[in-house]
Amino acid sequence: MSRDSEIPGARATAERPWATSRRSFLKGVGLAAGAAAVLPGIGSAAEPAATAASADVDYTGDGQRQITLMVNGAPAVVAVEPRTTLLEALRTGLDLTGAKEVCDRGSCGCCTVLLDGRAVVSCLMLAVDAVGREIVTVEGIAADPKYKNLIDGLCEHDAAQCGFCIPGFVVRSAEFLKSTPNPTPDDIRAGLAGNVCRCGTYSKLFDGVAAAAAKGGVK
Amino acid sequence: MNPANDVALENERPRVDIRQKITGAARYTADQQPARMIFAKAVRFPYGAGKVVSADVEAAKKVKGVLEVEVDMEEVAEYPGAPIGHIVAESRAAIEDAEEALALKFERTAPKTDPVALHKAPESPQGGVFEGAAAVVEGTWRTQVQTHSCLEPHGSVVDHRGASAEVWGSTQTTFGHLDGMKGPTGLDASQIVVHCEYVGGGFGSKFGIGREGDLAARMSKKYQRPCKAMLDRSEEHLDGGNRPGSIQYIKLAADKDGKLLGGRMDLVSIVGHGRGGGGVAGLGDVYDLGAIEETESEINLNFAKPRAFRAPGWPQAVFALEGALDALAAKLGMDPIAFRIKNDKSQRRKERQYRVGADLIGWKDRKPDGTATGRVRRGFGMGSALWPTWPTKCGAQADIFRSGRVEVRVGVQDIGTGTFTLVTDVAAHELGIDRDLVTGRVGDSRFPAGPGSGGSQVSRSAAPATVNAVRDALDQLKASVASEWKIDKEKVKYGKGTFSTEDGAKKLEWAKACALLADEKVTGNGRTETGTEGSGTSDCVQFAEVEVDTETGIVRVKKIVAVHAAGVVVNRLTFENQICGGVIQGISYALFENVRLDPKTGAMVNADFIGYKIAGSKDIPEIVPVLDVEPGDTGVRPIGEPSTIPTAAAIANAVSNAIGARIMELPITPQRVLAALESKGGAA
Numbered sequence: 082m083s084r085d086s087e088i089p090g091a092r093a094t095a096e097r098p099w100a101t102s103r104r105s106f107l108k109g110v111g112l113a114a115g116a117a118a119v120l121p122g123i124g125s126a127a128e129p130a131a132t133a134a135s136a137d138v139d140y141t142g143d144g145q146r147q148i149t150l151m152v153n154g155a156p157a158v159v160a161v162e163p164r165t166t167l168l169e170a171l172r173t174g175l176d177l178t179g180a181k182e183v184c185d186r187g188s189c190g191c192c193t194v195l196l197d198g199r200a201v202v203s204c205l206m207l208a209v210d211a212v213g214r215e216i217v218t219v220e221g222i223a224a225d226p227k228y229k230n231l232i233d234g235l236c237e238h239d240a241a242q243c244g245f246c247i248p249g250f251v252v253r254s255a256e257f258l259k260s261t262p263n264p265t266p267d268d269i270r271a272g273l274a275g276n277v278c279r280c281g282t283y284s285k286l287f288d289g290v291a292a293a294a295a296k297g298g299v300k
Numbered sequence: 301m302n303p304a305n306d307v308a309l310e311n312e313r314p315r316v317d318i319r320q321k322i323t324g325a326a327r328y329t330a331d332q333q334p335a336r337m338i339f340a341k342a343v344r345f346p347y348g349a350g351k352v353v354s355a356d357v358e359a360a361k362k363v364k365g366v367l368e369v370e371v372d373m374e375e376v377a378e379y380p381g382a383p384i385g386h387i388v389a390e391s392r393a394a395i396e397d398a399e400e401a402l403a404l405k406f407e408r409t410a411p412k413t414d415p416v417a418l419h420k421a422p423e424s425p426q427g428g429v430f431e432g433a434a435a436v437v438e439g440t441w442r443t444q445v446q447t448h449s450c451l452e453p454h455g456s457v458v459d460h461r462g463a464s465a466e467v468w469g470s471t472q473t474t475f476g477h478l479d480g481m482k483g484p485t486g487l488d489a490s491q492i493v494v495h496c497e498y499v500g501g502g503f504g505s506k507f508g509i510g511r512e513g514d515l516a517a518r519m520s521k522k523y524q525r526p527c528k529a530m531l532d533r534s535e536e537h538l539d540g541g542n543r544p545g546s547i548q549y550i551k552l553a554a555d556k557d558g559k560l561l562g563g564r565m566d567l568v569s570i571v572g573h574g575r576g577g578g579g580v581a582g583l584g585d586v587y588d589l590g591a592i593e594e595t596e597s598e599i600n601l602n603f604a605k606p607r608a609f610r611a612p613g614w615p616q617a618v619f620a621l622e623g624a625l626d627a628l629a630a631k632l633g634m635d636p637i638a639f640r641i642k643n644d645k646s647q648r649r650k651e652r653q654y655r656v657g658a659d660l661i662g663w664k665d666r667k668p669d670g671t672a673t674g675r676v677r678r679g680f681g682m683g684s685a686l687w688p689t690w691p692t693k694c695g696a697q698a699d700i701f702r703s704g705r706v707e708v709r710v711g712v713q714d715i716g717t718g719t720f721t722l723v724t725d726v727a728a729h730e731l732g733i734d735r736d737l738v739t740g741r742v743g744d745s746r747f748p749a750g751p752g753s754g755g756s757q758v759s760r761s762a763a764p765a766t767v768n769a770v771r772d773a774l775d776q777l778k779a780s781v782a783s784e785w786k787i788d789k790e791k792v793k794y795g796k797g798t799f800s801t802e803d804g805a806k807k808l809e810w811a812k813a814c815a816l817l818a819d820e821k822v823t824g825n826g827r828t829e830t831g832t833e834g835s836g837t838s839d840c841v842q843f844a845e846v847e848v849d850t851e852t853g854i855v856r857v858k859k860i861v862a863v864h865a866a867g868v869v870v871n872r873l874t875f876e877n878q879i880c881g882g883v884i885q886g887i888s889y890a891l892f893e894n895v896r897l898d899p900k901t902g903a904m905v906n907a908d909f910i911g912y913k914i915a916g917s918k919d920i921p922e923i924v925p926v927l928d929v930e931p932g933d934t935g936v937r938p939i940g941e942p943s944t945i946p947t948a949a950a951i952a953n954a955v956s957n958a959i960g961a962r963i964m965e966l967p968i969t970p971q972r973v974l975a976a977l978e979s980k981g982g983a984a
Contacts, residue, residue: 162393164393165393169392172331173333176333178324178327178328178330178331179323179324179325180324181328181330181451181452181500182330183451183452183533183909184533184908184909184910185532185533186533186908186909186910188908188909188910189451189909191451218324219323219324220323220324220325222323223322223323223324223325232319232322232323235318235322236314236318236319236322237314238314238873239314239315239318239873239874239877240318240322241315241318241321241322241716242501242716242717242718242877242878242881243450243451243452243498243499243500243501243715243716244317244320244321244322244326244498244500244716245328245451245452245500245501246451247321247322247324248322248323248324251322251323251324269917270917270918270920271917271918273917274916274917274918276916276917277451277909277914277916278451279449279450279451279501279503279885279914280501280716280877280881281880281881281882281883281884281885281888281915282877282880282881283880283884283915283917283920284876284877284880284884284920284923285873285876285877285880286917287917287920
């Protein structure tokens with residue numbers, strides 16, 4: 082047997098060569114600067130609107146603190162650690178389970194929420210960095226008449242199989258239809274390219290988004 | 301459906317639970333968080349083979365919020381991700397900290413990661429059918445290991461309360477989960493309730509409760525608190541199920557008329573550290589292959605055991621065989637379809653499916669292999685498959701309420717295929733009433749038992765069971781009407797929401813008849829012992845049109861035509877969705893997905909969704925699902941599995957047609973396309 086604890090790039094204290102740990106990944110992509118990584122078609126959360134609110138936070142420490150997030154138009158108090166992601170705060174802290182944890186590394190889009198109107202992957206954003214910003218989840222979109230055409234269009238076209246990825250597509254589509262009110266089929270394909278569906282419901286999703294645009298899109 | 305022989309059953313309304321899914325209101329197992337819940341997670345070995353040599357369990361136990369840590373220092377791990385212990389804690393963050401505090405150190409032995417190096421090429425058989433044959437083709441086809449990649453991970457939430465337990469399972473078998481929970485909870489099936497109303501995909505990987513379900517149950521029992529154990533994404537790739545790879549040596553002979561004479565097939569499955577997942581299917585059912593000498597064997601790698609994956613064994617086998625058939629057709633100078641019609645066993649395909657599919661894909665524009673010119677070259681290909689039926693038992697219950705509403709209960713799960721919708725639509729159709737009056741309920745172990753979502757057997761068995769339950773309830777409602785009219789029950793006629801006497805003198809609408817019920821509701825029971833009423837084999841053929849950029853090697857699938865016998869389609873939209881889904885998974889398998897192992901350490905280097913690519917929106921072509929119906933089709937036929945079988949074969953044949961070199965290996969990466977162009981090699 083060969084003894085080996087020196088894998089390049091791996092930490093000797095916790096060998097996980099199949100995947101970077103969440104904490105080292107978050108540190109690696111520089112989330113302490115308040116930036117969420119960007120997916121194709123999904124916007125950056127890098128605008129420095131609220132970094133001041135969290136500038137003194139130790140991002141690697143533990144211990145919980147209470148923060149107030151503006152979620153779906155109302156303030157919500159949630160206890161988080163500095164390392165808690167926005168996704169975790171929404172799902173576990175606020176029981177808003179529409180946004181799903183799937184890849185946990187910003188590569189599938191299933192946790193997408195609107196942050197000041199832009200679609201971001203909430204698994205790559207720290208909850209403390211979302212303080213002072215306007216967060217809208219799929220639950221908020223579903224309850225907002227502005228998005229009725231989108232919800233109806235997707236429903237009418239049966240745009241779900243297992244349905245686990247769909248909330249992410251809905252949130253991204255909400256942003257997409259605002260920026261692209263009259264999309265071509267290619268626009269829709271490109272616009273949804275940051276989200277992944279395993280059941281292969283894409284054809285119906287495209288139909289649903291096109292139908293939503295035809296109904297008048299989002300307000 | 302005994303004898304529901306009314307194809308008008310088909311409707312185009314979205315699935316009944318679509319709004320819950322679109323709005324995020326649907327709660328999956330991953331979304332359950334009962335009060336006081338604790339979390340459990342496996343400790344895993346990261347490399348191909350070896351064991352842990354050092355673990356600071358005491359330090360991990362001291363982490364705030366940690367309840368328990370165990371590491372098995374004796375366990376010899378045989379694959380990356382092999383569980384070697386577990387951590388239980390108040391939060392996921394505490395588990396993360398405990399993992400770090402464990403400071404695991406390992407030693408590893410040399411892993412087996414390269415199936416080609418472990419494969420012994422068979423000697424080319426001579427004589428026999430090969431002697432005097434007009435055409436002979438010989439080659440070795442290879443397919444990759446593919447992970448199921450369900451978006452909702454495997455796992456359970458178990459709330460053990462001493463004498464009972466409530467369980468949420470991300471499972472494709474409600475009753476398998478119930479059975480599996482008996483041991484670790486120490487309870488009888490009568491004391492356990494399993495919920496799985498919403499399941500985020502399964503594809504064959506979610507049978508049994510798994511190590512994670514077992515852990516959640518044991519820890520909930522031990523601490524008398526709800527316990528959640530769900531895999532993370534890397535664990536999903538490493539230990540959440542995979543389709544075995546294959547190395548398939550094929551030598552086939554045909555006569556000058558294109559009749560297959562037979563040959564030799566050495567089918568090797570690449571199966572990780574143990575058996576499973578169906579190996580490579582033999583394909584004598586689709587074509588009459590002649591006198592085939594076939595061997596089946598396995599190569600073990602240091603990777604997780606395979607699990608059944610949507611049509612286990614089939615996509616890989618069809619890819620190889622259909623490639624060999626195209627190569628033979630080219631040698632004989634025959635059109636690939638004409639060649640297949642000479643050897644196909646299915647009348648349905650020969651008489652109709654090939655013609656319909658060829659018309660819709662534009663087969664007349666297909667040029668002989670390798671004669672397309674220019675940088676971007678177009679090609680066409682096809683592949684055939686079938687899916688059989690076998691006896692499946694399923695039960696159902698139906699309530700008719702005094703209010704006129706109906707509830708149908710079938711315990712089986714809905715993993716995205718539309719079981720909720722199927723039982724609702726079948727009941728509404730059988731009663732001739734509006735769907736909005738019917739509530740279908742599934743995914744609950746308190747309801748009548750039925751099969752797991754494997755082998756495409758849920759729809760074809762839940763449909764007749766529902767029909768029988770509804771008929772039983774209707775019979776009781778008829779008795780109320782008969783009593784009101786003071787006639788024999790047998791003399792009450794019913795159709796499309798109206799009760800009447802034989803002479804039509806008396807009539808009663810649905811709502812008024814239901815109001816006659818003496819009790820709040822009547823309950824009917826229904827069963828099927830076979831699940832094959834009016835059903836039968838699902839024959840299918842798929843056609844692909846591709847464009848290949850000969851400078852970059854990039855393949856773009858332009859169009860897929862999928863012609864499928866599906867019998868009675870209950871709901872047009874769920875039918876189309878599932879066919880398109882099977883095709884898209886086939887595209888993803890053909891072009892992208894591939895488990896990559898580090899040859900030195902045996903670690904999986906792409907156990908995420910960054911390096912493990914699955915098809916995205918820009919990879920989706922125009923897909924044309926075609927329902928092939930014959931007048932004799934009276935029942936529901938399988939579509940889940942067959943829809944994904946021939947896609948990769950059709951794409952590979954289309955690429956071979958475009959570039960004039962056979963594609964011998966999946967996935968069809970740009971490098972492989974360029975290499976094939978370079979060598980013009982492959983089957984000779």
